[in-house]
Amino acid sequence: MVSITEILKEKSIDYWDFADSKLFGIHKISSYPATMVPDMQKELIKMVTEEDKSVKNILDPFHGSGVTLVEGTGLGLDPIGFDINPLANLMTLVKLQGVNKKIVESSNRRIMRKVLEDDINFVVHDFYNIEKWFRTDIIESLSKIKHIIQQEKYKYIRQYYWVCLINVIKKYSNTRSSTFKLHIKKEEDINQLKNDVFKDFFQNISTSYKYLPDYSRHKKVLLSVGDTRELLSKTEQNSIDLICTSPPYGDNGTTVTYGQYSMLPLYWINKKDLTKFDDSLLENYSSIDSASLGGPKSIPSKVHYTSDRLINYLDSISLSKHRKVINFVNDYLDAFDKMHNVLKPGKFMIVTLGNRRVDNEILPLTEITKDFLLEKGFSIEAELSRNIPVKRMPRKVSRVNNKAVSSMNTEYVLILKK
Incomplete structure (x- = not known):
C-alpha cells in the first residue's frame, strides 16, 4: 500500500497548481462562481482511497456546483452533499443523478x-x-x-x-x-x-x-439544502468515511456572493423541481448570502473561539470589522466541530482553504483552522499550497480607503486524519 506521504514526495512543487486544467464535459454544463479544479479534487480523493481501501462514502458539506462529489462518485464513492444554495443543489443533483x-x-x-x-x-x-x-x-x-x-x-x-x-x-x-x-x-x-x-x-x-451519467431510480444520491451545521447535526455520528470540501473563506456578503449570483435563475425555476428548502432563502436578492456562515441571518453559533492568533489579527483591523470577523470564524469553526462528529475515527478530511483580506490585512484562516482541528484531535498528514490560475474569483473583492483590494491568489490544502 502506497502512503499519502510517499505519493506527495513524487510530485513537483508546482504540481498542485494545475495551471493547464480547464473545466470540461460535465463540469461545464452550467457556470458557477469559484468552482474547484476537477483534476485536483480527483487526485486528492484518489490518494486517500488508495491508502484507505475501506472508504465507501464521501461528504462535501459545502458542495457548490458539485465538482468534488462528481469526482468522488467517479471513483466509486457514494455522494453526500450539503449547500445552503438551492441552485447549487440543483446543478449538483443533475450531474449526479444523470438522465436517460x-x-x-x-x-x-x-x-x-x-x-x-x-x-x-x-x-x-x-x-x-x-x-x-x-x-x-x-x-x-x-x-x-x-x-x-x-x-x-x-x-x-x-x-x-x-x-x-x-x-x-x-x-x-x-x-x-x-x-x-x-x-x-x-x-x-x-x-x-x-x-x-x-x-x-x-x-x-x-x-x-x-x-451526464445514465439515470437510475436506484442510484444513491443524498443532497440537502440548508445551513450545513444544522444538516451535520442531523447526520449520524461516525458515519462518514471521507470529508472533502472547500468551505467559504469569509461571509458571502464580502467575499463571493453566491446567493446574488443565483437569485435570478431561482426566480425562474419552478420550486417543485427544487430540493425542499426554507422559503426565507428567496425573500430577497441577498437572502442566501445573509443566511450563510457569518451572515446577519445565519443560525446562532455554538462555538465561541478565541486564540492569541485571532486576537492579534483583530488588533490589526478596525474595531468596526471585529464583529463580522468573529461571527464568521465562530460559524465556520462550528461547522468543523460538527464535521469532526460525523467523520469516522481513523478517517481522512481534505480541506482546501484560502486566506482573505479584511481592512487589507490577511485573515490567517488556514492557521486558525489547523489550530482548531489539532485541538479536536486531528493529525495533519499533509499540507500543500497552490497558486490559483483558473478558479473563477472576482479580481477585486472589496475596497479599503476607496481602493480596490485584490482577491487571494493562493490556496492551501490540508489532509487531516481523525
Whole structure:
C-alpha cells in the first residue's frame, strides 16, 4: 500500500497548481462562481482511497456546483452533499443523478418543436422587479420555455432542462457579467443584446446531456439544502468515511456572493423541481448570502473561539470589522466541530482553504483552522499550497480607503486524519 506521504514526495512543487486544467464535459454544463479544479479534487480523493481501501462514502458539506462529489462518485464513492444554495443543489443533483439519454433526445425534439410553434398559450412569468432585470421580449421568450419545461412528464428531465436554462437566464439578464453581484448593465448594452434565447437553449439541451451519467431510480444520491451545521447535526455520528470540501473563506456578503449570483435563475425555476428548502432563502436578492456562515441571518453559533492568533489579527483591523470577523470564524469553526462528529475515527478530511483580506490585512484562516482541528484531535498528514490560475474569483473583492483590494491568489490544502 502506497502512503499519502510517499505519493506527495513524487510530485513537483508546482504540481498542485494545475495551471493547464480547464473545466470540461460535465463540469461545464452550467457556470458557477469559484468552482474547484476537477483534476485536483480527483487526485486528492484518489490518494486517500488508495491508502484507505475501506472508504465507501464521501461528504462535501459545502458542495457548490458539485465538482468534488462528481469526482468522488467517479471513483466509486457514494455522494453526500450539503449547500445552503438551492441552485447549487440543483446543478449538483443533475450531474449526479444523470438522465436517460433516449428519453432526453425524444423530449428535446418535442421541446424544440413546441417552442417554435406560434399558437402556444402560456402565462408570462412575473416576479418583483422582473422588468428591471430582463427586457420585455426576453421575459416572453423565457416564459415560453418555462411553460413547456413544466409540461415534461419526468421530474429528473425537467431538472435537467432547468439547469440548461441557467446560463441562458444569466446571459440574457440585464446584470453585468463582470461581477457576481446584481448590477445593471449600461442601457446601450441592454438594448444591443440580440435575442437568441431559443437558439442558446436548444444548443444547451442538445449537448449537455451527453456528459451526464445514465439515470437510475436506484442510484444513491443524498443532497440537502440548508445551513450545513444544522444538516451535520442531523447526520449520524461516525458515519462518514471521507470529508472533502472547500468551505467559504469569509461571509458571502464580502467575499463571493453566491446567493446574488443565483437569485435570478431561482426566480425562474419552478420550486417543485427544487430540493425542499426554507422559503426565507428567496425573500430577497441577498437572502442566501445573509443566511450563510457569518451572515446577519445565519443560525446562532455554538462555538465561541478565541486564540492569541485571532486576537492579534483583530488588533490589526478596525474595531468596526471585529464583529463580522468573529461571527464568521465562530460559524465556520462550528461547522468543523460538527464535521469532526460525523467523520469516522481513523478517517481522512481534505480541506482546501484560502486566506482573505479584511481592512487589507490577511485573515490567517488556514492557521486558525489547523489550530482548531489539532485541538479536536486531528493529525495533519499533509499540507500543500497552490497558486490559483483558473478558479473563477472576482479580481477585486472589496475596497479599503476607496481602493480596490485584490482577491487571494493562493490556496492551501490540508489532509487531516481523525
